[in-house]
Amino acid sequence: MTIRIAIRNSVHALALLLLSHVSISQVRLQVFLETPEGTYPGSVFVAGDFNGWDPGSPGELLQYNGKDYTIILDSLKPVPFQYKFTRGSWEDVEVMPDGSDRNNRVLELRSDTIIRLRVEAWKSAFSVRRKMSTAGKQVFALPDSFDMPGLGRFAKIHVYLPASYKHSRKQYPVIYMHDGQNLFDELRAPFGEWGIDETLDSLVRAGHPEAIIVGIDNGPRRVNEYTPFDTEKFGAGQGDAYVAFIANRLKPFIDKKYRTLRAPEHTAIAGSSLGGLISYYAWLSKPNVFGNAGVFSPSFWIAPRILPLTDSLAATVTGKCFFYIGEQEGDRYVKDMQEVADRLGARTRAIMYSVVDPIGEHKEASWRKWFAEFYLWIMGNGFNRQLRTR
Template sequence: MNRITILVITFLLVFMSCNKKKSEEKEEIQTEKTIEKLSTKAANVSILQTTFVINGLNDIAHKIWLYLPPNYTTSTEKYDVIYMHDAQNLFDDATSFVGEWGIDETLNTLYKNTGKNFIVVGIENGGEKRIEEYTPWKNEKYGGGKGAIYINFLVNKLKPFIDKKYRTKPAAENTAIIGSSLGGLISFYGGLKHPETFGKIGALSTSFWFSNKVITFAEENGNQKKTKLFLLVGDKEGDSMVPDTENMSELLIDLGFPTQNLKTKIAANGKHTESFWKAEFLEVITFLFNLENNERTNN
């Protein structure tokens, strides 16, 4: 085999290798496009055009997701309102971290079966700033500590905005604040700090471990007589999660929190995941809004 023949064969092999690599890259790109998550939010979920930069918190323009009841445009009814955090994870697989809560599907089914309706206001978290937004106190390792600013925004700016633009029942007894993990911590804090605004609290898988100051806070603010509180934790969430939740429940009862207004659930096999909170959401609002008794009354 002469030198020219060898060069020609080498060139052909290199050419074929390059074409194969390009073909593989093209197939990889097409595969990525195929597995791109599709939007799963219901038609009655929207993102408001108005965004909010929260003074003193950070420079992020927070998007607000809004769930309106299926009969909103065909009625003059006013509605109970649920404020929730981590809006990216509530309604849509396309924006969720590791799966959505399915709030819209759950509430649409609830309306279909019972006629009960809610407005849900979801506030997007600030991404890498989430810790500082959802923590009222600093942690030596993780930082944070701007949660009071975030809650003041909900109380003094966002809720008045929603109450003005939409047909809400604005009283505290008709308003809930619900979240999970650090979102559970900020819900616990916000609800007890502002019982005149939030009469119902869903604190799911709450990160009570974040700061010991939560104990002092509970001692100073836990003697609520009208607030309803649902504490949820799964028994597979970590070493301290269950005892932290149980201890907080016992503390509140000792402080005079009415036992009929407090439900503490330790869920078997519950893990720190969106799928767990999705599965428990209906039970949470059933307790907070007394849906079982309302259904019996309506029947």
């Protein structure tokens, strides 16, 4: 059964009318970038949904020509994409002149293009504005890092426990989430946090069900770990090893350490962007472990093989799958998600919720806005829903 909520407006229809009838498979973009005084001789990179939002990818390093930084990006697809400029990490990304966060830049190419842009300021110029920790008292960092077999690194884990945990003998459902840095604490979140702990505290006070949340920090090879298939641009996909780590090492530890409901119907996996992709893949490939999934703004563009995999495995999954994307992320990415959801819906017994938010963007603020809706639906009977469009 599918619950599809398509929140639309006239802007989308107008955009479709304006699309060119000429089919262009690839375009070339040259960027000339003016930067704040003192940037040179530092490095400048461009990161966006065309490179998995890698803030320091050598392939997207701009060159200094004595006046501006410049780069030529070949083989771009003529679809809308979002991007930002960085100095190699999300701790030093472009910001507004007053130091506040800058929205993602958006560009849609129809042909080979040259553009001139300006970075107003870098985040590091405002480092004196120290952020404060916002993690609630129910959020705990596990003292030991976890070896991740096949991935060559250790994982840092944070756990949210409901307020009733220490005063009861109840068992709780568990949601495993990726990009753990961005879930609970503004101090650790380079783009702003999801506010998971604050959201759940409020929902529980209102009488809604409780759950344990397990946040897994990402690592230096995030694109590879969250991608289940090999790609020409990014190399070997390590998604199978990452999912196996959660299913075979982390989940057994959490189930032993905490009072959990261990069955698949009480176990969910959720994330955004590449985290949305790997959440869907985990739910699809391991339904005996993960009974429910939250798929926010999934980067299906990087994994076209997800379509035939959906066709072959859809009949094996049950439970619930929540799909979300913002229309401001670009028509191509909306269509990618809807195609996967349509194929799944045609072949599965699972219950689905698919939503397109007309003002939603590819960023934490949008995912935070829809997390409560996902949580209430995934924890309820699968049919109740509450719309929040602003």
